[in-house]
Amino acid sequence: MGKDNRIRILSGSASMQLLEKISRYLDVEPVDTYVGRFSDGEIRVQIRENIRGDNVYIIQSTNPPGDNIMELLLLIDAAKRASAKSIAAVIPYFGYARQDRKDAPRVPISAKVMANLLQTVGASRVLTVDLHADQIQGFFDIPVDNLYAIPVFKEYIQKKFPDINRDDFVVVSPDAGGTRRARLFARKLGDLPIALIDKRRPRPNVAEVMNVIGEVEGKVAIIVDDIIDTGNSVRSASIALKEKGATEIYVFITHGIFSGRAREILDDAPISEIVITDTIEGNEDRLPSKARKISIAGLMGEAIRRIHYSESLSVLFL
Ligand code: R5P
Numbered sequence: 001m002g003k004d005n006r007i008r009i010l011s012g013s014a015s016m017q018l019l020e021k022i023s024r025y026l027d028v029e030p031v032d033t034y035v036g037r038f039s040d041g042e043i044r045v046q047i048r049e050n051i052r053g054d055n056v057y058i059i060q061s062t063n064p065p066g067d068n069i070m071e072l073l074l075l076i077d078a079a080k081r082a083s084a085k086s087i088a089a090v091i092p093y094f095g096y097a098r099q100d101r102k103d104a105p106r107v108p109i110s111a112k113v114m115a116n117l118l119q120t121v122g123a124s125r126v127l128t129v130d131l132h133a134d135q136i137q138g139f140f141d142i143p144v145d146n147l148y149a150i151p152v153f154k155e156y157i158q159k160k161f162p163d164i165n166r167d168d169f170v171v172v173s174p175d176a177g178g179t180r181r182a183r184l185f186a187r188k189l190g191d192l193p194i195a196l197i198d199k200r201r202p203r204p205n206v207a208e209v210m211n212v213i214g215e216v217e218g219k220v221a222i223i224v225d226d227i228i229d230t231g232n233s234v235r236s237a238s239i240a241l242k243e244k245g246a247t248e249i250y251v252f253i254t255h256g257i258f259s260g261r262a263r264e265i266l267d268d269a270p271i272s273e274i275v276i277t278d279t280i281e282g283n284e285d286r287l288p289s290k291a292r293k294i295s296i297a298g299l300m301g302e303a304i305r306r307i308h309y310s311e312s313l314s315v316l317f318l
Helices: 013-026 065-081 110-121 134-139 150-160 176-188 232-243 262-267 297-308
Strands: 007-011 033-037 043-047 055-059 086-091 125-129 144-147 169-173 194-200 208-213 220-228 248-256 273-277 291-294
Touching: 007 013, 007 297, 013 055, 013 065, 013 297, 033 065, 043 065, 055 065, 055 297, 065 086, 065 110, 086 297, 110 134, 125 297, 134 144, 144 297, 150 176, 150 220, 150 248, 150 273, 150 291, 150 297, 169 176, 176 194, 176 220, 194 232, 208 232, 220 232, 232 248, 232 262
Parallel strands: 007 055, 055 086, 086 125, 125 144, 169 194, 169 220, 220 248, 248 273, 273 291
Antiparallel strands: 033 043, 194 208
């Protein structure tokens, strides 16, 4: 008798809440998995159910990076040695993606190192959300599906602003790299106009606004981006937008890292609301007071279901 074609889903310790939510969406039980530590700090994992011949989905965000990356690699290796048929690394937040090119002498391309590690241990595909740069897909020789949080944000915005319109709203990218995302978001929200912040980074984690490109006066500004880390980019963007006459500022950012003094910095900024998703867990005590987390679990669950049954993912980008 052939094996049933169940979705076998498990996670490392960085994405346990998402595992629960995605399992509920898919109506499957997570695979019993142990993730712990030896007394010297080394990670010990064990998949405690038979997964021989199964398609396995391992969910693990890689923030904070160190141990979470290692857990993910060890879980993939465990699944490979347990004779899983395929292993999808489901990485809601893909860390090291911002180091995606050699932009200074003697620096690594860290995103490529991540890709090498995942493939070497045995991942057969990757599913992620708002990868910092789409072209990182090319660092892999296995399929990489990069979902956008835009449909989840769109639903939220349309409930909050049922009368959203071209005259009173503008979508803003806080840097030139995010222009494509802002344009796409603006189109989904009914062809809203866009504006760009001309940002300069004199050194890592420091953002300086040079110019606001586009018309924002008298409009509600909707800032959209992939990552909020120290909060500096969004804070300086919000101040520049206010100075140029934006009436209110709402922020929609997929991955909420909130490192360092992000909470204080953002509590002090002229922002009405910061909406993030739950790709990163354990950041609850670092969230600014105006932050609100909405779940990406339905979108990710649907992507897993479609991958599993070899259905198209295109509909998730509409
Ligand atoms: C950079 O290109 C990213 O898209 C984000 O804008 C950036 O990582 C945000 O970092 P921070 O919050 O530290 O300014």
